[in-house]
Amino acid sequence: MFSKILIANRGEIACRVARTCRRLGIATVAVYSDADADAMHVDLCDEAWRLGPPPARDSYLRGDAILEAAARTGAQAIHPGYGFLSENAAFARACAEADVVFIGPTPEAIEAMGSKSESKRLMERAGVPLVPGYHGADQSDAALLAAAENIGYPVLVKASAGGGGKGMRVVNTPADLPAAIEGARREAASAFGDDTLLVEKFLGAPRHVELQVFGDTHGTVVHLFERDCSIQRRHQKVIEEAPAPNLPAEVRAALAQAGVAAAQAIGYVGAGTVEFLYQDGRFYFIEMNTRLQVEHPVTEMITGQDLVEWQLRVAAGEPLPLTQADLSVSGHAIEARVYAEDPAGGFLPSIGTLRHLRPPTEGPHVRVDTGVRPKDEVSMHYDPMIAKLVVWDADRLSALRRLRTALERYQVVGVATNLEFLGGVAAHPAFGRGEVGTRFIDTHEADLFPETTAADDGVLALAALDVLLRRQRQAGTLAAASGDPHSPWHVPNGWRLNDDNHQTLVFRDESGTQAVTVHYRPTGYRLDLPGGTRLARGEIDASGDLVSDIDGFRRRVTVVRQGLDLVILDRGRHHRLTLDDPAARAADRDPGAGGLVAPMPGKVTRVLVEAGQTVDKGDPLMVLEAMKMEHTITAPADGSVTTVHFETGDQVADGAPLLDFEAKGG
């Protein structure tokens, strides 16, 4: 076995590989781009090597730099993870030439399977059923048109070198084919440098079922059962599970046999996935991926195996840890991919700072594979996946219940996420019945994309309570600092001379503004809400959560504040509100736990104070520039600056703490 390996990847998969290495006592070398200098995967590895600037082609795709890192650090093998160089035959070859083990199949296997056309020819010879189609060498328009005619419409035009759904076009009529061919060629050439196309019968309502295979250098191939990955958006997986639900035993067995035959046909070594579409009782090979798949954890959960450990053992020349007869399925596992993306906006990636990030607690039933921490950036340079949430239980319905609860507990603020969307799929009765298919999201669109509605009374009550309790706390701090803690001016209950005892809070959201009138009561607040009156009280606990009691109903919710914006995270629902209260604007700017935060992303143009300096309320401390406009950060009170976090010229993210500040006597 190796004593040191290099992990040529980033994010959750680099972290996941590092964990197995640590367990096995193998030292690890991380590689990183400038965007990832402080990333989790860098911290998890024993050593880390800088590759270059953020774009992947200048960093994670630089095979030469990675091989240099391996040579300089003495790494004996390279784990490529998935994506980046994991299916790059030239890189696998360069590793061999540099005498470093590539943890993956041979360059020949990568090449053979890297082309969908070539792999279909191979599978045809091995007797594996294919989606009816054309994968020939004649790439003329006439040949492709004739093929489509033969296959029968609708057809799917695919890039042979394709991946990630790129270069794929559904064509319903012959008239649309020429344009689709042209478009697919262009996309394929620019994405993969290869414009070879294939044409397939477009199956109307298939399921995506794939087989995990493993081969060793001693000629043995086994499978670790199937996964269903039918829940997809933009032809890409978002929820995967193992075993596949509602799959007849004879189909399962035939699929396993075909997958193993496929791997054997090319003398496959290492982890691989043979992908099939399944429709009307029949399955058809579509492609083989010659790497560890994103969704491998569901297989690990039902087999109790660590596939990265298997990869390492096989790469080191050891035989497979178990025989086919030793392998069995226990229970059911489901994985949901948590993405920084906007489901309502066509699932486009959302970038930004993870201002608040709290995954559910891990345990025997819940696993969170992630590569990000609070305050990390989801950048435009890489895949916007935040985490893979994986659950396991004895049967599918129990696992599904675990998934729903874990999704509800997953808290992310700062970027748009698909968490609520995933929750909607997990709660959908058709998904509960295992009626999965690649068109699931389209079919159930009406249920999965609910219209946004105005905040209801329950949400408004929580928002108002949070604002009031935080003000109370702040007033308490100010009173303590003022030297006259008993002054009536510090009582945060709206008490004013000649004032009646109430005030109004106005909240704004996408659907308009709503007012809450607050009447102060000795034990809490009476809230006049649009739909009636409620009695609210509670406290902010040590973790910053709101422990609320509204009309005697107690529960804990998380309210993330930034300035006047509130995000209320309540059992998987995210509600965004803005406090629209001019009088309160100044008082409610949350100084971020004793610090002053950037009100927007920008650049520091001037730093006017140093740590330790005493300042008067209103003194300018720092000047930021954003979108050609200057913004001055001023002292919120008399006091002193304890720390300055940035220098002139630094870029700051929205909400970044700029200076730590201590109010006089505070």
Ligand code: ADP
């Ligand atoms: P990529 O390698 O770009 O991810 P795949 O060939 O693996 O492309 O296909 C991705 C997804 O596209 C499949 O899981 C399936 O949902 C859909 N798909 C692919 N081929 C067909 C087909 N012939 N008919 C219907 N859907 C298909």
